[in-house]
Amino acid sequence: MATQTAARTGTLVYKVSEALRKAILDGEFLPGEKLPSEARLTQEHGVSRTVVREAVAALRSDGLVEPRQGAGVFVLDPIAFAFKKTKPTVDSDRIYTSLEILEARTPLEIEAAGLAALRRSPAQEEEIFECHAAGIAGRNDGKAWSDADIGLHLAIAKATNNPLFATFLEMQGTSIIPQTGQIDTDEGGEIAYRSLLIKEHERIVFAISNGDEQGARDAMREHLKGSLERYRNLLREERLRHMACLRQDSES
Template sequence: MVTQVKDKVKGAGTLVSHVSDVLRQAILNGEYAPGDKLPSEAQLTEAHGVSRTVVREAIAFLRYEGLVEARQGAGVFVMEPSRLSFSPRNTNRARLSSDLEVLEIRTPIEIEAAGLAAQRRSPAQEEQIYDHHAMLFACIEAGNSIREADLALHLAIADATNNPLFRQYLETHGNAAIPQSKIVNGNKAEAETAYRRLIHQEHEKIVLAISNGDEEAARNAMRDHLKGSQIRHRSLLREEHLGRSIGQ
């Protein structure tokens, strides 16, 4: 039974990644030009042989990267090149400062979201939160990036508030909504894995508090998680500053 659950989780995560990768490549290759409308949710569901949930999560990741935008009542459209915010870059001071600014705004909003999720989540929403938390762990175990799984978990928590503005906030802040998961420099695989496991543990406290309907614990766990992220980013800023000073 445990093996079946793990296979299901890994399979769902793989499908979301596959669909998002295919659409991302199509956009970057020019198959979908800026201003073009993507196929409808129903068309994508049929074309890729996946569920609507998988398609929605895949589109959410593209919105998260700033590649597409949703227009109410019209559909999902490819953004203009000048507005594309997706740009894989190395960690630098400007990027970290931007992440810190987002974290400061994000913290009170997501603390409230966690509390409301503990109050309002439905059984189905609670299951979604558990599923996405499991996907995050599966990514860690496989040594894969946790960015998509991280965002999916926070979106599931936002959905559990039953207030669509929480999801909208996360989706419309581009790739800065979820700061980079790789906080260590260089190819330090062990340090990176340790960092990801720490993130998983912090998320686990949030998930359990929401499942238990403990509003106060959910708020505290989310506060600790996001405050911890701020501390870790500031620490990296200091390290980079000292490194640059020594190199001068």
């Protein structure tokens, strides 16, 4: 009987932790937000406080939440969760290329977003919204997501009605979205990463639709600067890992 009770408890812990994990990765709880109280989670999921505590502990071990004494349990940035799951080694040459492309894209696409807010036609605005919707629908599918991501950036460039913006991006091909094939995470981490990008895209899309030139520029700047910072951190970690390996080799 004791064994059956333990097994049932374990199953309930898994169900509750997975439900909370999905809510966090789907963006229902944003970074910095507090999870519902233990009493509320107990009521919502129909389980004991022990099950809720163990489920939250599982999320904590994954780096998705952080209990704060006297304040509650708070959601952490799911991007940290995604990058925590990366492979032990990274192709440094590819990251350098990604950084170079992002640096070149940043001023160009900031300007493109501002111009698109001013110049987009109704048809171009509709295409931007369609690409954004395709990204939301395809976030669980790597190929569909990548195509939609590229399509959105190209649609914004075309909405400037200056063909040189789109020509520059088209010349880069799939490399204009450098995270493709470089961030290898488990499924949850990958979805968390895309969910954050979807929110960044949403700010850009709505600013363009509202004709908010400065808002569109600011949203695009935040989006691309964030990507630059994430890749710089990834490269920095790879350098530290390489140095640690060299020290180990010299000591052996």
